Amino acid sequence: MMNVGDPRLVEILESIHSMIEVDLLAILNVHDDHTLQVEAATGILSHEKLRGWQVNLQERPNMVKALRGDDPYLRVELEDEPEDDEEPDTYEGIVQLPRAHSCVVVPLKVDERLVGAMTLDSGSCGLFGPDQLKAIKGFGRLAAKIIDEQKQVEKLSSRLQRLATENATLRKSMFGEELIGQSSAWQKVLDMIKIVAPVQSTVLLQGETGTGKERVARTIHKLSTRSDGPFVAVNCAVLQPELALSQLFGYERGAFTGADTRKKGYFEIAAGGTLFLDEIAELPVAAQAQLLRVLQEKTFRRLGGAEEIVADIRLIAASHSNLEEAVQAGTFRQDLLFRLNIFPIQLPPLRERKEDIHLLAHYLLRGLESTLGINTPSISVEALECLEHYSWPGNVRELKNVMERAALLAQSKPIQCHHLPKEEHNIPLPVMEHTPQTFSPPDGYQLPTSLPRLHKATAKEILLALKESDGKIGGKDGAAEKLGVPATTLRSTIKRFQLQAD
Known part of the structure; x- marks a missing residue:
């Protein structure tokens, strides 16, 4: 089984696959008014060619009809039914399904706004019942939020990129060279x-x-x-x-x-x-x-x-x-x-001017437009966090090399942590000197037993810091200060590890 695309979306698809043995699961993003683009895929029929695969909605009236609704749309093709020649299969040319098969199209919406679609294809015709469709719809809501968040991040990243360009222009007019930085x-x-x-x-x-x-x-x-x-x-x-x-x-x-x-x-x-x-x-x-x-x-x-x-x-x-x-x-x-x-x-070394990293990264990426002839990709918030937490022994010169490699790997899509070398996308939280073997989480927090061993160790350090700071995250004497990380990073880690009790 091959996993393709955004790890968070792949994780959603794998969760569905663990409940329903579907041959192909995919999540697509609204690329423009008439096109969907594959962001993630998994299943026994998943293929590397699906990465970035685009679906023309003008050729698929049934899919357009399905996306206008709010619920999963189930379509079953039977062996003895006449073929519908007017509408090609969603992944025609990459995936070959038997004549008798079933497929589900799930509209992914946020505030009634279409942000994408999820498709499930199976060679079995009786796989999807009401309970399965209800569960799939729940996972679809989660996928829609992730895609929408991605779009918002891209907008924010583009804005930061414009600010970086404006900053560079101002610096150039003042200094004659692009000495980027505001730290x-x-x-x-x-x-x-x-x-x-x-x-x-x-x-x-x-x-x-x-x-x-x-x-x-x-x-x-x-x-x-x-x-x-x-x-x-x-x-x-x-x-x-x-x-x-x-x-x-x-x-x-x-x-x-x-x-x-x-x-x-x-x-x-x-x-x-x-x-x-x-x-x-x-x-x-x-x-x-x-x-x-x-x-x-x-x-x-x-x-x-x-x-x-x-x-x-x-x-x-x-x-x-x-x-x-x-x-x-x-x-x-x-x-x-x-x-x-x-x-x-x-x-100063780059590690002492962390607040300049996002400006430098965007500026360096814009420079690649002319040198490499590629469209400037945006940078996700997670990737920026990775860049800010790396020590940069090679300073700005190393950052330039990392940005060039990431831009080539991202292929005009937003740069994610997995496009960066491993050294850059490790975001360590420092280990405290004395970690007790047993402890109780502070009020309002929990330590999920499902966390992997390495994540659980990090979660314990976070909970200990929260306990010592009486639940305070940011500011002086807050947990973030004790751990030596930005408050925004700590909050996102708490959310990712599901440390807050329901």
Whole structure:
């Protein structure tokens, strides 16, 4: 038996299948005025081809008639009945049913508004009685709520996406680069950029890999009086010790074997603009001494030359390592650090700017429209929760890669948790230091015995936190604060685990 589609909808279909042995069960979403689209399917006739299968209602008057009602519509095809050539089978071309079979169409409605349909197909003609149809209708109400919730989430996600685009446009007009973010940690960075960009001071950017150091450096350049000049980025980690001086400062003809012509170094190439030295901690020691001299004297010489050349550059350096520790280790000059550390800017890791993740995710997805040529998918609330709870060791660079993979897997549909790598869709609730072996849930709550073992352990931690906070979920000293998770996440987990007593 193959399960296809949204896990929550598949779970509903499996519950029906456990009571009624139907050959094919499917839930479809209203795609547009004339089309239904399969969102989930299960049963022995379920097939991967059903994923996203579209049903044209204009070709199926009987189905349209069934969807106008409120109750499940049962149709039985008998062996000796003449075939109805006017209306094709719902899944014609994928599923082959015997001539004698029965099918049920269940309208899925919320507030009398059609949001989808559920279909059940069986090779048996006497499978569906009044009791079965009543139970199916109950499951249909649950499926309708899930589909409607999905649609509302997509609308909310689209709105967030528009806000992210507007935010990006505002940032672009102000900073010249799309420095997305509204968290207090990121606002501090933007404020520092505005202060230092118009002056000529040396800037030292520090932060983990993937936090956007080069992007910030480019923004400082674009906001500076040198914006019409070149921006030259150099990764010091790839400079070979024996060639570093010639690459940075250039060389004269005959300076060494193979130097057949004069060549400019990065300091001359960047003249009138900005020189960005990334991974400055990796700069060879000999080059560190020469860089110190340039910062002090504002001049340099080409290798093998005697002419003093004015260093007409604005220097921005960056490092993901702790330079003070490098000084202690003897791999970095302390006097050079003093010269570089005139205006330091610390870039926060993504895990310290969680409130920026949804803006960044939407912005990165919009960028994929042009690079990959795909429609920008929305992101479900559950997927956003997954993204916000991941630690992001690779920071924004890792988020960009995850969004690209998720967009390709989602195929223009809303991104769900299962489209994310496993590391991202684990949302751990921290375990308390001392969990008693036996306890009674707080008033108004319960511990369902049907929960899987892992979920039951998490549920116990939640109930203990609720008990310690006198049932308070959000706010200071609430259960969410004790567990270290957002109150919205805790509420959704309580609901998902059915911890509130009826």
